[in-house]
Amino acid sequence: MTRFRETLMFGIIAIIIWLTALFFVSQSGCLTTLFHTKLLPVYTVVIFGLISAGIVIYRVLTFNDCPEANQELQKQIEQAKADLRSKGFIFPNSAETTHKKAD
Structure with a gap:
């Protein structure tokens, strides 16, 4: 609540x-x-x-990569695929579906 009060006080003083x-x-x-003066707000x-x-763009450009997190995420994706395969889900081959010619 302290941050809210600071922001509220700053806003009231500015107004x-x-x-x-x-x-x-x-x-x-x-x-x-x-x-x-009327357009100041x-x-x-x-x-x-x-x-x-500017802050968002800067932080996106300087965002650090996390190879460990990437490997963990890839493992979880493979586990999820294996679980779905065990339940009968069939994954389409991405090469066939993307390069399929229209008849």
């Missing part, structure tokens, strides 16, 4: 600052500044999205 800025800018009469969401996408 208060934005509303205060919006109030003072509307009193000044500068339309360009007022326009950008949109700018914030767009920047947050771009940063999040």
Whole structure:
């Protein structure tokens, strides 16, 4: 619950600052500044999205391979296939099904 409270407090403070800025800018009469102040939450969401996408892309590109996990997964796949074969399941030959010519 601590992380939730931190996020909630940050959001409340950000909204208060934005509303205060919006109030003072509307009193000044500068339309360009007022326009950008009104769009500040949109700018914030767009920047947050771009940063999040960048972090996800970076972490995908630097993702470590796990050969041990790969071998374990291949073993489990073979065990599952053997179990299905023992129950009568017939696996189609992938070479025949992918290269089959239409009559």
